[in-house]
Amino acid sequence: MERYDVVVVGAGPAGSLAARAAAEGGARTLLLDHRVELGHPVQCGEFLPTALELSDLFDCPELIAEAYDVPSNTVLRATRTMTCVSPYGHRFRFPLSGYTVSRRAFDKALAIRAEGAGAALEYPVGVTEVHGNEVVCAGGRRVGASVVIGADGPLSTVARSVGFAPVRTMFRMITATVDGPLDDGIDIYFGRTAPHGYAWFFPRAYDANVGLGVARLPGGVSLDRLLDRFLERHRLGPGRERTRWWVPIGPPPDRLVYGPVALAGDAANLVMATNGGGIPTAMLSGWLAGRAAARHVRDGTPLGEYDDAWRAALFAPLDRAFRVLSFSDRAAGFDPLLALGMRYIGVAGLDAMMRLRWPPRLGRNS
Ligand SMILES: Cc1cc2nc3c(=O)[nH]c(=O)nc-3n(C[C@H](O)[C@H](O)[C@H](O)COP(=O)(O)OP(=O)(O)OC[C@H]3O[C@@H](n4cnc5c(N)ncnc54)[C@H](O)[C@@H]3O)c2cc1C
Known part of the structure; x- marks a missing residue:
């Protein structure tokens, strides 16, 4: 069976940032996506806040500086x-x-950065199941990994495989x-x-x-x-x-690490409830998951470090956003x-x- 240190499922913003962080951390990394063309069809409003605006919501300036780097050639309008x-x-x-960015260009640009850091990128390759350390692809191909990162969006196959069932x-x-x-x-x-x-x-x-x-x-x-x-x-x-x-949309989950599997982005339910924006949190959580995966492979640091890291950076604002939405939603039907x-x-x-x-x-x- 093929083996990698880290297999990332999904080359959206979460997966590409995860693969880049894992590869930069020295892990042999494989990034898989089932799309024929990354970023297409566009299923997005294509709006992103600036890093400064994001820092107003999330108190993690170093993480934002490292991970929230919007490729300038994908920007359509300030x-x-x-x-x-x-x-x-x-x-x-x-x-x-x-x-506003061209999401069609944006997803490709982030995946190319991951490749540039040394990750192997393959598409179209659909993942049908994950069993512990083994990723099963359409057609029966099996890939072993020390860590699997599920960044495969809201209908995540990886999340379903590990029994992740958030309130949402x-x-x-x-x-x-x-x-x-x-x-x-x-x-x-x-x-x-x-x-x-x-x-x-x-x-x-x-x-x-x-x-x-x-x-x-x-x-x-x-x-x-x-x-x-x-x-x-x-x-x-x-x-x-x-x-x-x-x-x-829901409250942030309790945990995102299940044995050798870590979840990020929409697969992990990390969307800002007040506006439905999920690209920034996908990028930040993907980066943290990839970094924790590389450390785990390199020196055995428990993968649970990712749970501590995303909670410290993202939990409180996501939780508050959900409560603000629940409060304002009382008037929304009338x-x-x-x-x-x-x-x-x-x-x-x-x-x-x-x-x-x-x-x-x-x-x-x-
Ligand atoms: C209509 C719409 C408008 C939106 N507007 C905005 C906006 O303006 N700003 C904003 O911040 N957010 C917006 N969002 C939310 C935002 O698009 C998501 O939060 C963001 O894309 C999450 O990134 P991700 O990497 O977690 O998942 P995704 O971007 O969904 O990427 C997941 C990737 O995994 C791949 N994949 C899925 N299943 C498999 C599988 N089984 N095997 C292999 N690959 C797989 C997919 O092909 C995809 O490339 C919008 C969402 C929608 C639907």
């Missing part, structure tokens, strides 16, 4: 503001620095590309447009990423129909390249109440909520 739009069209605009709601997501609107702000829309979720316009270089995500579909209405209605309201056609996918709540807390409150500082009585990162 954005400066976020506007929250109430169910009745009131707009609340506040500063938020970020970028799978949000249904749909996205497309449309012409315009183009400015340097991202817009998110609340209310019946996307019940218990939100819809967005994120400007790219010459067009816009549009989409929405919902916790559950209102009776008889499909995800496509919700998007059609949203686009019709903005006098836009159906858009191009529609894709549908999932985002797992547009008049939601509109009233948004006017009541105003632009400062919405800004603070996105930064996990509101409501104060939930405690900052407590």
